[in-house]
Amino acid sequence: MIKVILDHQIFGWQKYGGISRYFYELATKFNSGSDISLDILAPRYITRYFNEENLINTHGQFLEKTSLHPRILRTMNYFLANIKVRDLEPQIIHETYFAAMGYLKPKKTKTILTVYDLIHEKFPENFSKYDPTIYEKKLAIQRADHILAISHNTKADLLEFYDIPEEKITVTHLGFDLLASHHITPVIPEISPYILFVGNRGGHKNFSKLLIAYQNNKALSNNYKLVCFGGGQFTEDEHNLMKSLCISNNSLVQVSGDDGVLSQYYQKASVFVYPSEYEGFGIPPLEAMNYSCPVVCSNVSSIPEIVGQAGHYFNPLDTDDIGKKIEDVLFDKQLSDQLISNGQDRLTQFSWERCATETISVYKKVLS
Numbered sequence: 001m002i003k004v005i006l007d008h009q010i011f012g013w014q015k016y017g018g019i020s021r022y023f024y025e026l027a028t029k030f031n032s033g034s035d036i037s038l039d040i041l042a043p044r045y046i047t048r049y050f051n052e053e054n055l056i057n058t059h060g061q062f063l064e065k066t067s068l069h070p071r072i073l074r075t076m077n078y079f080l081a082n083i084k085v086r087d088l089e090p091q092i093i094h095e096t097y098f099a100a101m102g103y104l105k106p107k108k109t110k111t112i113l114t115v116y117d118l119i120h121e122k123f124p125e126n127f128s129k130y131d132p133t134i135y136e137k138k139l140a141i142q143r144a145d146h147i148l149a150i151s152h153n154t155k156a157d158l159l160e161f162y163d164i165p166e167e168k169i170t171v172t173h174l175g176f177d178l179l180a181s182h183h184i185t186p187v188i189p190e191i192s193p194y195i196l197f198v199g200n201r202g203g204h205k206n207f208s209k210l211l212i213a214y215q216n217n218k219a220l221s222n223n224y225k226l227v228c229f230g231g232g233q234f235t236e237d238e239h240n241l242m243k244s245l246c247i248s249n250n251s252l253v254q255v256s257g258d259d260g261v262l263s264q265y266y267q268k269a270s271v272f273v274y275p276s277e278y279e280g281f282g283i284p285p286l287e288a289m290n291y292s293c294p295v296v297c298s299n300v301s302s303i304p305e306i307v308g309q310a311g312h313y314f315n316p317l318d319t320d321d322i323g324k325k326i327e328d329v330l331f332d333k334q335l336s337d338q339l340i341s342n343g344q345d346r347l348t349q350f351s352w353e354r355c356a357t358e359t360i361s362v363y364k365k366v367l368s
Contacts, residue, residue, distance in 0.1 A: 001037045002363055004030070005090040008042035008060070008077040009097035013070050015048050018283065019116060022150075022174060023096055024049035027056045029356035036360060039088055043080035044073060059084060074099075092363050095144070098137040110366045113144035117280025118157040119204060126203040138162065146366045148172050148359065150281045153302035170362050173306075175352030176286040178259040188264045191253055194225040195326060196269035196293070198262070198284045201231045201238070206275040206298070206316050208241055213275075215245045217323030224330065227253045229265050266291035271329050271336070274298060277316050282306050286350055289343030294336045296326050306350075310343035 006023055014020040024047070030036040040050070042060040050058050066073065082104045085093070093105055094112040102111065119126070120133045127133070141147065141162055147169045149155040155169050195214070201207035207228075214220050228234075234242070234254055242252065255265070266272065272288035274297035285295045285307050297303050299313035312335065314325040329336050 001035055002092060002360075002367065003037045003088070003090045004039070004092040004094060004363065005085065005088060006038070006040045006042075007093060007095050007099075007103070008040075008045065008081055009074060009095065009099060011040065011042040011045035011047045011050075011060075011096070012073045012077050013046075013097065015046050019096065020047045020049060022114075023094075024056075025175060025177070025352040026356050026359060029352055030360075031056060034356070034360060036363070039090070041081050041084060041088065043077050043084070045077075046073075059088075091367055095140060098133060098140040100132075100136045100139050102143045110145040111143055112146055112148065112362065112366065113140050114148040114150065115141070115154060115158055115280075116150055117154055117278070118161055119278060119280075121161045122157070122278055123204050144168075146170065146362060148362060150174050151302035151305055153305055154280045170358075170365075172355055172358040172362070173350055174281050174283060175350050175355045176283050176290065176347075177352060178263050178287055178290075186257065186261045186264055188255075188257075188261060188268070191225055191227060192268055193223065193270045194227045194253070194268075195220065195330075196227050196229065196265055196272045196288075197275075198229045198265075198272070198287075199231055201228065204277040206277050207238075209316065209319050210273060210275045210322060211238075211241060211245060211247065213319040213322035213326070214251075215247050216319060217327055219327050219331065220323060221247070221251060224270060225251055225253055227255060227265060227269070229255055229257075229262055232256075262287070263291060266293045269293050271296055271326060273322075273326055274303065274311075275314075275316050275322060276303070277301070279303055279306075285311065286347060289340075289347055292340050292343070294329050294339040295343065296329050308342070308346050308349075310339055310346040312339060 010019045027038055030038045040058040044063055045060050046063050050056055085103050085105055090109055092110050092112055149169050149171050152171050155171050158164055214226050266288050272293045272295050274285050276298055278301045282303050288295050289310055295311045297307055297311045298316040312325050312329050314321045
């Protein structure tokens with residue numbers, strides 16, 4: 001039995017989110033008959049994924065509300081965790097994000113670090129010059145005994161930006177699975193037909209070019225609405241862009257909800273579009289495939305690695321190409337059906353069970 005600790009970082013940072021979801025899934029699979037003895041060392045945590053039903057051994061107190069800044073909470077957690085970590089005698093500490101300082105751990109304890117993407121390094125203009133992420137990431141990488149990269153593209157980026165021996169990095173693809181209720185089917189407004197966009201819209205997510213592509217292609221804007229799930233209400237800058245493009249307020253719809261609601265939007269969408277300029281992995285296309293929604297997406301970074309033959313690709317910097325490729329799928333049923341079929345085949349390559357199994361193999365390798 002391998003004794004593993006997941007540290008507090010992401011659990012004191014995110015209520016919900018891709019990284020905390022990743023570790024929730026790992027923790028759940030580790031506890032399902034594997035040879036891992038898992039503890040989550042999070043003295044004060046805000047993540048909503050843990051509850052009494054999932055039987056994850058969490059050392060800490062859940063904070064329903066807190067006025068503490070996330071970095072203050074993380075610093076407090078660091079010192080509280082250091083008091084507890086030696087008592088737990090872990091063989092592996094899996095750090096959930098990037099910290100400047102390591103733990104006062106037993107000498108034989110190994111440190112594993114997961115790197116998700118290199119957005120800060122590739123798009124520094126999207127972040128404050130005071131953002132410490134790159135500095136903290138560099139120290140975390142230097143401290144780690146082994147690094148997990150969530151895609152081959154992320155591994156390649158790591159080798160480009162950091163002086164790391166290639167053998168120190170292992171790729172473990174993520175899984176996918178919306179946490180939708182199997183007992184209640186949410187009712188969503190009747191919007192059809194529509195094009196679906198999911199997630200945050202700023203920076204490298206490239207939503208502005210999708211807006212331009214949508215409005216410039218009259219086959220799209222005259223026949224389909226554009227539904228944006230999540231990401232918050234449209235910003236002032238987005239409203240100004242819509243106004244400059246003369247996009248009707250009736251054409252764009254912003255909606256939110258839990259995974260059950262999102263699953264309904266995938267099922268009813270005519271197409272899912274993923275215009276991002278960069279992704280470390282990209283789970284939404286897999287979610288769309290799972291609900292038989294055809295995928296139209298960027299041809300850059302990790303996206304082709306994940307989507308494979310199940311996507312119709314465009315250049316994310318070319319608005320004419322974006323509009324044309326969306327139009328191809330919407331008005332060609334044979335192409336749409338082929339993408340859906342390819343998507344069902346593609347899904348077999350990704351699961352949280354596989355991700356957990358590959359992660360455990362890395363733990364064993366580092367301890368051998």
